[in-house]
Amino acid sequence: MIPDFLARYPALRIELEINNQPVSLIGERIDLAIRITDSPEPGAIARRLGECHSVLCASPEYLKARGNPETPDDLAQHNCLYYSRFAGQSWHFTAAGGEKIAVAVRGNFSAGISSLLCDAAIAHCGIAMVPEQELAMHWKQGSW
Numbered sequence: 001m002i003p004d005f006l007a008r009y010p011a012l013r014i015e016l017e018i019n020n021q022p023v024s025l026i027g028e029r030i031d032l033a034i035r036i037t038d039s040p041e042p043g044a045i046a047r048r049l050g051e052c053h054s055v056l057c058a059s060p061e062y063l064k065a066r067g068n069p070e071t072p073d074d075l076a077q078h079n080c081l082y083y084s085r086f087a088g089q090s091w092h093f094t095a096a097g098g099e100k101i102a103v104a105v106r107g108n109f110s111a112g113i114s115s116l117l118c119d120a121a122i123a124h125c126g127i128a129m130v131p132e133q134e135l136a137m138h139w140k141q142g143s144w
Helices: 002-008 060-066 072-077 114-122 132-141
Strands: 054-057 080-083 090-094 100-104 127-131
Touching (some): 054 132, 072 100, 080 114, 114 132, 127 132
Antiparallel strands (some): 054 127, 090 100
16 A cells, blocks of 8 residues: 555655554654554544454464364463563453453463564464454465
8 A cells, every 4th residue: 555655645755663562642753653442542633444353363283283262261271372562461252142252361472563473373383363454464475
């Protein structure tokens, strides 16, 4: 999208920074931020751009060695690859009846960027929860 955007607006300058750390938009002189969150910081002028659904992914080799989790609670027996810098490591699910389920997870690898979590899952390291767009990109590239 960025090359097309810059071609359309050649006088615009973009400086792209990707991280998961809380950043003061004013203090860092950031004009625009795209965040994946259900709760924007107080005082922010925010608009929902869309939904970001997450999916669980693991390599067939990992699942063959460790077994398929059948329920969210089964994840406690697996090496879960999770985002660093989040308070508490729990994954949230919605059951078919609408019931909310939170599961505490643990594992030996965390990263601040979903692509690294996806790469680790592809490399048989464990189960990752990543945005479905991230998984789709890996799938499209043939790396999954």
